Amino acid sequence: MPEHLPRCFYRRDPVTVARTLLGQKLVHIVHGQRIGGIIVETEAYLGIADKAAHSYGGRRSPRNATMWCDGGYCYVYFTYGMHHCANVVAGRPGEPVAVLLRALEPVEGIDTMQTLRGRRQDLCAGPARLCQALAVDRSLDGIDLVTSDHLFIERQRRQVYPPSKIVAAARVGVDYAGTWARQPLRFYLVGNPHVSRR
DNA sequence: AGAGTGATCATG
DNA sequence: ATGATCACTCTC
Secondary structure, eight states: OOOBBOOOHHHHHHHHHHHHHTTOOOEEEETTTEEEEEEEEEEEOTTTTTTSSGGGOOOOTTTTGGGGSOBBEEEEEEEETTTEEEEEEEESTTTEEEEEEEEEEEEOHHHHHHHHTTTTSSSSSOOOOOHHHOOOOGGTTOOBBTTTTEEEOOOOOOOOOOOEEEEEETTOOOOOGGGGHHHHEEEEEETTHHHHHH
């Protein structure tokens, strides 16, 4: 039986959360219908020291306030005037670290995803694409994935993927972050066709 | 490779 | 108030 990932899953360092999130299922229930997919690509953002993170240097604002919440909260931001991206907050309260969800393998509500995306392919291969496919926007910012009944992550596989099944690479779109841009903080499943930037 | 798009935030 | 930026996507 599927169950929500518990608080302790999220209250760990963001790299561990990013790696163990691979293979779990993100679900959004809209108008009683389940829309969801298996997480196949993530990126870890390491907080105050991480030049690529929204919380770099201790920055705290209405936009990124959720990053300071307890592990398990959902941080959704709006960017480029048209795109939403969804993160899972990791660590403990006051520790602004998070994991960006970059790609899913579509599993439930695929027809609805196609309608929301206006496409048949590439439904969830990219952080803004998956938000569009799952109808995730800023109204879901600050939701607790551990206790919510309409946005959560279901434990799909009990055992974690071994390092040999996970590629660690540089994060996407953070070239401005200097040395931090080079860190291998992007994780995806080896050979998975639903990963972004194939 | 370039355009689109507007909230957000650091300046002042 | 103003201007630069942006954890992206689509189309060419």
